[in-house]
Amino acid sequence: MKKKFFKEIPCGAQVKKAQKKYLKQIAEIAAENFSGLKGPKDAVKWVSCNFSAFPRMQYFVAITQKGPRKEIVGYILWVEKGGFRKESVWELEQIAVKKAFQGNGIGGELIEKSFLEIKNYLKKRKSFLKLVEVTTGTDNQAQKLYRKTLGAKKECIIKNFFRSNEAIMIARFNRPPVKS
Numbered sequence: 555m556k557k558k559f560f561k562e563i564p565c566g567a568q569v570k571k572a573q574k575k576y577l578k579q580i581a582e583i584a585a586e587n588f589s590g591l592k593g594p595k596d597a598v599k600w601v602s603c604n605f606s607a608f609p610r611m612q613y614f615v616a617i618t619q620k621g622p623r624k625e626i627v628g629y630i631l632w633v634e635k636g637g638f639r640k641e642s643v644w645e646l647e648q649i650a651v652k653k654a655f656q657g658n659g660i661g662g663e664l665i666e667k668s669f670l671e672i673k674n675y676l677k678k679r680k681s682f683l684k685l686v687e688v689t690t691g692t693d694n695q696a697q698k699l700y701r702k703t704l705g706a707k708k709e710c711i712i713k714n715f716f717r718s719n720e721a722i723m724i725a726r727f728n729r730p731p732v733k734s
């Protein structure tokens with residue numbers, strides 16, 4: 555993919571935990587990228603619900619800074635499944651980058667940096683990560699990104715899920731060795 559805005563937006567876009575003040579911008583990016591979020595109003599409601607479910611649901615954002623102007627250019631939503639388990643199971647529920655900024659490495663950076671934060675959060679909780687599930691349309695190039703950043707592998711396909719068939723990808727992790 556042709557790299558756009560590379561000079562203005564080095565791939566070192568900062569990844570941070572989302573704050574309430576960012577929700578409107580997250581919703582705008584969601585509405586721009588997902589047809590299921592019909593418009594900004596619907597999207598704000600959706601994003602606010604998820605944000606309220608912390609720490610079960612955790613948003614992170616990618617922020618770029620040009621002079622004094624900070625801009626949210628992408629977000630990622632992680633969701634814990636089935637309880638606050640010792641052997642913790644998570645879903646990378648949603649990720650999107652502003653259309654004008656896609657293809658600059660921001661999506662990859664969002665996954666890698668936020669994933670480290672999730673693992674640190676689990677370490678503090680004395681849990682460990684057993685598995686990450688991530689699903690996307692079978693025609694979506696994001697599958698490549700999930701393979702590269704998480705080591706996720708396609709395990710099955712569900713027919714006619716959202717607008718098309720959905721690939722279910724899973725990344726599995728080993729239990730850390732017990733210290734003797």
Ligand SMILES: CC(C)(COP(=O)(O)OP(=O)(O)OC[C@H]1O[C@@H](n2cnc3c(N)ncnc32)[C@H](O)[C@@H]1OP(=O)(O)O)[C@@H](O)C(=O)NCCC(=O)NCCS
Binds near residue numbers: 658698
């Ligand atoms: C998927 C998405 C978050 C990736 O973010 P990004 O900043 O464009 O991704 P990066 O630049 O870090 O990485 C691009 C890599 O992912 C792949 N990729 C993922 N989505 C892509 C897209 N829509 N167009 C082109 N390449 C895409 C490319 O193959 C590329 O791999 P490469 O670096 O080996 O060439 C972004 O394209 C997006 O917001 N898409 C729309 C929403 C969406 O489909 N989300 C995922 C489903 S939940």
